[in-house]
Amino acid sequence: MLAAVLALGACGGSGAGGGAGPVRLTWYVYNESSGAFAKAAADCSAGSNGRYTIGVNVLPNDSDGQRQQLVRRLAAEDSSMDILALDVTWTAEFAEAGWAMPFPAAQARTLTDGMLPAAVETGTWEDQLYAVPLNTNAQLLWYRKDLVPQPPRTWDEMLTAARRLAEEGKPHYVEVQGAQYEGYTVLFNSLVASAGGQILNDDGTEVELGAPAERAVEAIRALADSPAADPSWSNQREDDNRLAFETGSAAFQLNYPFIYPSARQNNPELAEQIGWTQWPTLVPGQPSHSTIGGYNLAVGAHSRHQAEAADAIACITGRDNQIRNAIDGGLPPTLEDLYTDQRFIDGGYPFAAAIYTALQNASVRPQTPAYQSVSLQIAHTLSPPSSASTGRLSQLRGAIADALESKGLVP
Amino acid sequence: MTVAVDGAERGNGRGSPETERQGNEAKRRGRRGRAPLSARARAERRLGWVLCAPAVIVILAVTAYPVGYAVYLSLQRYDLRFPADSEFVGLANYGTVLSSSLWWQALAVTAVITVISVAIQFVLGLALALAMHRAMIGRGLIRTVILIPYGIVTVVAAFGWRYAWTPDTGYLSGLFGDAAPLTEQVQGIGVIVLAEVWKTTPFMALLLLAGLALVPEDLLRAAKVDGATAWQRLIRVILPLMKPAILVALLFRVLDAFRIFDSIYVLTAGAYDTRSVSILGYDNLFTALNLGVGSSLSVLIFLVVALVAFVFVRGFGAAAPGGEDHR
Incomplete structure (x- = not known):
C-alpha cells in the first residue's frame, strides 16, 4: 500500500x-x-x-x-x-x-x-x-446462543441472565467498554439516551443530565457490583472486549460489528454461536438508543x-x-x-x-464545539465504573457547564 | 565537564585571594564605579558584542520569543474552537488553574514522582558509579552495560514497561497474579517511578562518576591508615568532596523529573489521577485546544522549575554550578 x-x-x-x-x-x-x-x-x-x-x-x-x-x-x-x-x-x-x-x-x-x-x-x-x-456505526448486543437461549431486552434482564450463568459456573461476563476514554463516554451516552434523557439540550448549550442520567449511573454501578463485570473492566476498550469474547470467557458483548468478521477468522467455532440483538434498554417496552458512530x-x-x-x-x-x-x-x-x-x-x-x-433509533453524542472537553469530563468523573455514583452527577454538571464555556481545566 | 571547570576555578581562587576580592568589590560597585574605558577597550567590547550578536539573536528567536508568546497567550481567553470569543482576560486563566483541584493534584503527583525517583536514582547511581570507578577488569564493558538503559528511547522503554504490566500478555503482570497496576493511582505511580529509575539511573551514575574522579586517592589511603571503615570513608571523605558533582546531578535530575511527560503519556496517558503537570498542560493545549488556559499552565510550570533551580543554587549555594563563592 x-x-x-x-x-x-x-x-x-x-x-x-x-x-x-x-x-x-x-x-x-x-x-x-x-x-x-x-x-x-x-x-x-x-x-x-x-x-x-x-x-x-x-x-x-x-x-x-x-x-x-x-x-x-x-x-x-x-x-x-x-x-x-x-x-x-x-x-x-x-x-x-x-x-x-x-x-x-x-x-x-x-x-x-x-x-x-x-x-x-x-x-x-x-x-x-x-x-x-x-x-x-452502531453497537449491538452480541451474545452466545449456546449459553443464552432467549436474548435479554433490558439491562436488568442481561444482568440477571449473567448472574444465573455465573451460578451455573458457565462463562458469564458482560464485555463492555470501561476504560477512561471516549468509549466510556459512549456507554454513558447510550445509557442516558436509553433511559429517555440526554446529556445536553438540543442546541448543545445547556447541561441536562436529569433523572435518566441517574438511572444510567445506577446501571453502570449495577454491572460493576454484579458477577457479570469482567475483572479488568476499568481498563477495557473495544478491542479488549472483542478479545475476551473470542477467548470464550464472556456470554455478552456490547460492541461494534467489526467483532463479527474477526471472530469468524480467529475462532470460527465460537462465531457459529454468536447471536445479535438490539442494545439493552433501560425502560422496558421502549427501544434502546445506542450511540451512533x-x-x-x-x-x-x-x-x-x-x-x-x-x-x-x-x-x-x-x-x-x-x-x-x-x-x-x-x-x-x-x-x-x-x-x-x-x-x-x-x-x-x-x-x-x-x-x-x-x-x-440511534442517539447522537452532544453536539457542541467543546465536545472533546465534555467527553473528557464525563469519562473522568465517572471512572472507574465501580466508583460511579449518582452523587457525582452534580459535580459532572458543573464541570460540563465550565467546559461549554471553555472555562476550567480538562483532565 | 561542569564539575571539572568548577575544580579549576576553585584552584584559581585559592591561588590569588587578592584578585578575587577586588573583582567582587568591582562587581558590588557596579558599572558606574569603574574607571573609564580606553578607546581600544571600548572598540574591543563593541566587536565582542557584534561577534556574539548572531548567537544572541538566534537564542532570542528560539527561546525568548516562544516564552514571551506563551506569557502573552496566558493573559488571553483564546480557544481554537471559539476563535471569535478571544479577548484579554488579565490573570483570570491563572485564577482558573490555581483554583482547580486538577492542578494541585497534578503538582502533588509530579512532586511525589520527582522526589521518590531522584532519591532512588541517587542511591543506585552512587552504587553504580562506585562500581564503575573501582572496576579493575572489563571497565569499558561494565560502563557500556550500565549505560544501555539510558541509550534506549524513553517512549520505546515505556512501551516495554506498559506491555510487561498488561494483564494476559505481560510477564510482570503474570508474575504478580495478573495484576493491572496501570489502572490504579498509587500502583500506576509506582510503575512510572520504576520506569524512570530504570531509565535514568545510568545518567545519574555518569554524573557521579565524574565527581568521584575529584576524590584524591591519597586522601582515601590516609583515611584508611587512620582506621576509617569503608562506610566512614564514603560518608566522611568521598561524599563531602563530591558535593559539587552531587548537586549538579541532583539539580539536573530534579528539573528533568519534574518535567516528566513521555513515560506517563505512554504508560497511563494520565488516567486514574496519575497525570503530571506536563501531561495536564498537554491535554489542555492539544486536546482541549484551550491555548489561554494551557499557556498559563506552561508558564506556571516554568515558574515552578525556576523556583526549584533558584532554591538549589541559593540553598546549597556554595558549591552549586554558577555559584560565585567556591569555598
Missing part, C-alpha cells in the same frame, strides 16, 4: 507543478486495516479522467491522535489538507473553528442522496452540511483544490466503495437501501437488519 501511495504522490506532484494534468489531493484518514480506503483512493483517482489523484496520508489509529494531528496542521493553515476524515463528534468543532468548508445546499443534497438521515445529521452543524458520511469526509478550509476535493468525496462515499468498506472492513454503510439489499446481506453482512434498526 505504501508503494501505491508513493506512486500516487509522484505522479500527483508532477501534475500539480505543471498546471496541466491531474491535481494532487491528500486524504487524511486513519489506517483502515483491510486496505479498503487505499483501494477506494486508487479507484477514484483512476475514474476521475485525469482530473485528480488522491494520495492517502495515514493518521494514528486512535481518534484522539487523529484529531490532534489534523488540528495541528489546520491551525497552521496547511494547504495540503484537502480531504479530512472526521469522527462524527468533531463536526461542530471543525465547523465553528473554520477548518472545514460547508457544502452549498444543492451540492449537499446530491452528496447525501439516499443516505441515512441519522448519519447525515452527524455531519451537519447549524443546518449546514460540513462532512459527508463515509461510514456509520462513524466517519465523515470534509473539505479542508485551506485546501487549494476544493472543487476537486468535493468531487473526490462524492466518489469515495459512492456505492461501490461503501460496499467494499462494509464487506472487507466491517464498516456499516451510510446508504440506506443497502440494508435491505439481499445480495449485500448474503455477501457477508447478515446482521444488516439489526444495525438498520439500531441506526434508526
